[in-house]
Amino acid sequence: MLPSTGISSPPAKILSLDLCSDWLLAKYADRSQVVALSPLLKQYPVEWIGDEWPVHDGSLEQILQLKPDLILSGEFNALILRQRLIALKMAVEVLPLPRTLPDVVEYERRFLSLIGLPAARASQPPAATPLSGSAERLLLLGANGIGTGRQTFENDVIQRAGWRNYLESDGYQSLDLEQLVTDPPDVVMWSAPKSPALANQFAKHPALHRAIPEKRWLSSSYWQWQCPGPWTWELIEQLREQRSR
CATH class of the missing domain: 3.40.50.1980 (Nitrogenase molybdenum iron protein domain)
Known part of the structure; x- marks a missing residue:
């Protein structure tokens, strides 16, 4: 069973409410798993995410029409919309942003587990470069x-x-x-x-x-x-x- 969601198989209709989740989905998820990324993707486009990724308009009505089985959100994003979705018993998972470099690994591991991928696929940080007294x-x-x-x-x-x-x-x-x-x-x-x-x-x-x-x-x-x-x-x-x- 996937962590926190109560879903026994990988989600097939994932929807994102924030930019950071958009990027993680575009990097790791199978395109067929994602019903829509957030409207923030159009506001802050990146070259490596093409137009083939669908984007929702941020309205409760459209999100309900898409019938996602997993909704991902950052902790500070779409607060009112998120509360309404939770009240409607939608499967909403909030991913707090990492505040330190070690947090990034755990952040990725949790994300991967939520979308049905092995947590071991999380990327690893490069070794630290010793900070010398002459560092610029x-x-x-x-x-x-x-x-x-x-x-x-x-x-x-x-x-x-x-x-x-x-x-x-x-x-x-x-x-x-x-x-x-x-x-x-x-x-x-x-x-x-x-x-x-x-x-x-x-x-x-x-x-x-x-x-x-x-x-x-x-x-x-x-x-x-x-x-x-x-x-x-x-x-x-x-x-x-x-x-x-």
Whole structure:
């Protein structure tokens, strides 16, 4: 019997309510198992998920029409809709997002078990790169001039790849341009949606680019930072490779 669901065979009609579940289903599930991914997939498309995957419109009516036998959701997604589905005795499973790198493995294992696949298929993290005293300071810079500090999932990713976080305080912080110019990081990892919006103007400031040479600006696929998962290990390997350049 599959964990938590009371289902004795793998679910045949899975539906997702959130983006992270969308991506996990597209990576691991058989296409024939999935009746619909969430509407967030259209809002935040990724190149590796094609148009052949169906998407629901987020309405209770359509979800009931699709008659899913398993509904997957993140802990902070579609709260009202989720409550209504649970009240209607639908099989809803909530997958809390990992908060540490070891949590990613358990997150994957639970997901795989829920959709009827062996938990042993969960991906494994790469070995940690020892953090030396001479490790370069990396600033993870997001939209609106927000930097990612210590005690975050992203910080664990940065350190696992052998970088030192430029920010010494905890959490997500509004950055001060003058401070960055006075004491610039060794490297900036620019992680934000591709957009000409004002939210990205901080990273384009001329003073910042004078203080930090263009060759010290790195980039990665923004989506890899959005949801912890098997792609987190790929991101760590990419960051590790960029250290050696």
